[in-house]
Amino acid sequence: MKLPDVDYIRPKTLKEALDLLSAHGDDAKLIAGGQSLMPMLAFRLLAPKILIDLAGLSELRGIEITESGVRLGARTTWHDIERHPSLKSAHPLLAAAIGHVAHYQIRNRGTAGGSLAHCDPVAEFPTLVVTCGAEVVVAGQDGERVIPAADFVLGPMTTALAADEIIVQIRFPAWPQARRWGFEEFARRRGDFAMAAAAVFYDLDGDQRALDPHVGIIGDADGARRLTDVEDLLAGQRITRSLLTEARALAERSTTPSEDIHAPAPYRRALIGTMVERALAASAGISLSKAVA
Numbered sequence: 001m002k003l004p005d006v007d008y009i010r011p012k013t014l015k016e017a018l019d020l021l022s023a024h025g026d027d028a029k030l031i032a033g034g035q036s037l038m039p040m041l042a043f044r045l046l047a048p049k050i051l052i053d054l055a056g057l058s059e060l061r062g063i064e065i066t067e068s069g070v071r072l073g074a075r076t077t078w079h080d081i082e083r084h085p086s087l088k089s090a091h092p093l094l095a096a097a098i099g100h101v102a103h104y105q106i107r108n109r110g111t112a113g114g115s116l117a118h119c120d121p122v123a124e125f126p127t128l129v130v131t132c133g134a135e136v137v138v139a140g141q142d143g144e145r146v147i148p149a150a151d152f153v154l155g156p157m158t159t160a161l162a163a164d165e166i167i168v169q170i171r172f173p174a175w176p177q178a179r180r181w182g183f184e185e186f187a188r189r190r191g192d193f194a195m196a197a198a199a200v201f202y203d204l205d206g207d208q209r210a211l212d213p214h215v216g217i218i219g220d221a222d223g224a225r226r227l228t229d230v231e232d233l234l235a236g237q238r239i240t241r242s243l244l245t246e247a248r249a250l251a252e253r254s255t256t257p258s259e260d261i262h263a264p265a266p267y268r269r270a271l272i273g274t275m276v277e278r279a280l281a282a283s284a285g286i287s288l289s290k291a292v293a
């Protein structure tokens with residue numbers, strides 16, 4: 001389908017973009033990589049009168065790694081993340097999860113800010129942001145505000161972003177090098193949207209017990225979220241084969257999966273449990289295949 005008629009403008013500064021957004025109200029829509037927005041326009045799911053392209057705002061693109069963590073400019077693309085020389089060691093979970101996003105051409109254009117604003121329940125980035133307890137920096141007419149991920153991601157396709165605000169940065173807390181982590185995803189083909197996925201991480205105390213475990217999933221009807229009861233199960237425990245089995249069963253019970261043309265809910269529930277178990281196994285270096293044999 002062809003796009004509807006729409007005006008297009010490419011501001012040169014963030015202030016100009018914010019002024020345009022504020023002046024045009026509901027008639028305006030921001031565009032970053034266009035990888036979610038353009039299909040929505042083509043399918044007439046949206047009909048803005050003006051597109052405000054963020055492509056001229058170079059200050060919104062870039063990756064900063066400091067002692068306090070990783071900061072992604074909202075216009076940072078998946079490809080920028082993939083080719084960054086030290087992101088993989090600075091935040092291996094982020095790098096691994098982003099490796100599953102889409103295909104080559106889409107990765108060249110799709111942006112972190114666009115993915116978070118769109119908040120597709122089967123996209124990798126919103127789950128990463130929620131699981132890691134990142135902060136989202138947004139700019140509006142009154143300046144910037146910093147929103148914790150749990151308050152920003154409100155549900156599928158729903159965020160705390162106001163209509164006249166622009167995401168400028170996503171800040172991930174520092175990643176200790178000894179941290180244990182795992183990311184597992186099931187998709188029909190690599191690069192397709194996930195049918196289910198799990199991201200886990202925790203630190204170990206001197207007794208090899210899990211400290212402050214984080215478990216996030218993709219595939220739940222509520223969108224990106226953490227499985228707090230699985231986290232409670234793991235906290236203070238050694239990650240053993242039998243604990244993995246318990247975690248898998250609890251993940252299945254704690255999940256209300258989405259049902260769509262790709263999978264009925266019970267199938268997706270089982271997949272989420274499997275992804276949690278596999279991600280935990282990877283984090284602890286436990287081979288599931290050996291255990292089964």
Ligand SMILES: Cc1cc2nc3c(=O)[nH]c(=O)nc-3n(C[C@H](O)[C@H](O)[C@H](O)COP(=O)(O)OP(=O)(O)OC[C@H]3O[C@@H](n4cnc5c(N)ncnc54)[C@H](O)[C@@H]3O)c2cc1C
Nearest residue numbers: 032033034035036037102110111113114115117123167192
């Ligand atoms: C065939 C295909 C397969 C895909 N597979 C995957 C996948 O497996 N996993 C995955 O995660 N994604 C996937 N995507 C989506 C892709 O990752 C996009 O990068 C992502 O949706 C973000 O799009 P974008 O940056 O192009 O934003 P756009 O499409 O330009 O914008 C998306 C939304 O975000 C808003 N927006 C954009 N930037 C900002 C900002 N800075 N502040 C506020 N609002 C903003 C826009 O107004 C719009 O509402 C796929 C897309 C396609 C077309």
